[in-house]
Amino acid sequence: MDRLRIVVLTGGTSAEREICLLSGRKVMSALDPSRYDAVSVDLASIAEARAADLAGILFRPPAEREHAPEQTVARDGRPDVVFIALHGGAGENGTVQGMLELLGIPYTGSGVLASALAMNKIMSKKIFERDGIPTPKWVPLAAAERASAPEAALTAVGLPCVVKPACEGSTIGVTIVREREHLEAALDAAFRYGPEALAEQFIPGTEISAPVLGNDDARVLPLVEIVPPDGFYDYHAKYTPGATEEIVPARIPQAAAERARRLALAAHCTLGCRGFSRVDMIVGRDEVYVLEVNSIPGLTDTSLVPRAAEAEGISFSQLVGQIIGFALEEHGGRSGKPKA
Numbered sequence: 001m002d003r004l005r006i007v008v009l010t011g012g013t014s015a016e017r018e019i020c021l022l023s024g025r026k027v028m029s030a031l032d033p034s035r036y037d038a039v040s041v042d043l044a045s046i047a048e049a050r051a052a053d054l055a056g057i058l059f060r061p062p063a064e065r066e067h068a069p070e071q072t073v074a075r076d077g078r079p080d081v082v083f084i085a086l087h088g089g090a091g092e093n094g095t096v097q098g099m100l101e102l103l104g105i106p107y108t109g110s111g112v113l114a115s116a117l118a119m120n121k122i123m124s125k126k127i128f129e130r131d132g133i134p135t136p137k138w139v140p141l142a143a144a145e146r147a148s149a150p151e152a153a154l155t156a157v158g159l160p161c162v163v164k165p166a167c168e169g170s171t172i173g174v175t176i177v178r179e180r181e182h183l184e185a186a187l188d189a190a191f192r193y194g195p196e197a198l199a200e201q202f203i204p205g206t207e208i209s210a211p212v213l214g215n216d217d218a219r220v221l222p223l224v225e226i227v228p229p230d231g232f233y234d235y236h237a238k239y240t241p242g243a244t245e246e247i248v249p250a251r252i253p254q255a256a257a258e259r260a261r262r263l264a265l266a267a268h269c270t271l272g273c274r275g276f277s278r279v280d281m282i283v284g285r286d287e288v289y290v291l292e293v294n295s296i297p298g299l300t301d302t303s304l305v306p307r308a309a310e311a312e313g314i315s316f317s318q319l320v321g322q323i324i325g326f327a328l329e330e331h332g333g334r335s336g337k338p339k340a
């Protein structure tokens, strides 16, 4: 069979651009040239050109429109799969997924709706609650009601609490607030990244993350326990090699591990995720709480999904190959089963 043509879409303009580039580079290096014809494309550098292409297809005069898509989107240059190595912003929130749907190009990971839901912690938590998936007590906060936000947080959640933007990742804009006097700064930090934020009850306990792999038969890889240097898994702790201890499998009681696996799969499925994801959780005293689902978890040297896969004997290259396989299966691309 011909080599699969892969575009690794990386970079972009989100706050996590640097992490995207690291993931993109790592994925590129894992694609065996004898099996894959891969190029890496920076979403930032092509954004304007691609928009122009799309406009050319969508706004062509009606008489020409019938034939437009195939002429305009060069068939020969069409990739078999776009590997989306993008975290945060347009790459993870369904926007890029929607563009690829329009272009009819198979892509890795979740579709438009699941991506949008997973990216928005307020929407995710509403769905978790609806489905009985434990998530820390919380209150939504809007920049438009900034003046009443501190009182709203204190009344609904109390201290200590965690203030975070609704739609970011990598702990960007997240603050653990232990004293009232630090609440204002925490709110300002969260609203710097968008008009929606939330305050969440701080859950003391063991932080774990559960990688999920697959489409209809999704399964949970070994649980990863996260031991950051000062208890807070912030940007520095996430991406500085050696800063955080990641222990696989997590050192938690068997019953808690069972529950965590079940909840991780439930969270992944209820948002409609496909291919892969990673579910962040805290094992509290009497319950396991789901913090969020990452629909495009990091694939850098320090990332958790590759660590968990490795513990199961799945190399990074095999992991990337499986994720591409799930994309073909999902979108009915070359060698993939057509979508029902």
Ligand SMILES: Nc1ncnc2c1ncn2[C@@H]1O[C@H](COP(=O)(O)OP(=O)(O)O)[C@@H](O)[C@H]1O
Residues within 6 Å of the ligand: 136, 162, 164, 168, 169, 170, 171, 172, 174, 200, 201, 202, 203, 204, 207, 231, 232, 233, 234, 280, 282, 291, 292
């Ligand atoms: N409710 C909480 N209780 C305790 N720690 C939390 C809570 N929420 C977040 N954290 C800490 O902040 C980190 C980032 O929060 P998370 O909700 O996963 O957002 P992000 O999308 O930025 O990863 C977590 O990994 C954890 O260390």
Ligand SMILES: [Mg+2]
Residues within 6 Å of the ligand: 170, 171, 280, 291, 292
């Ligand atoms: Mg997280």
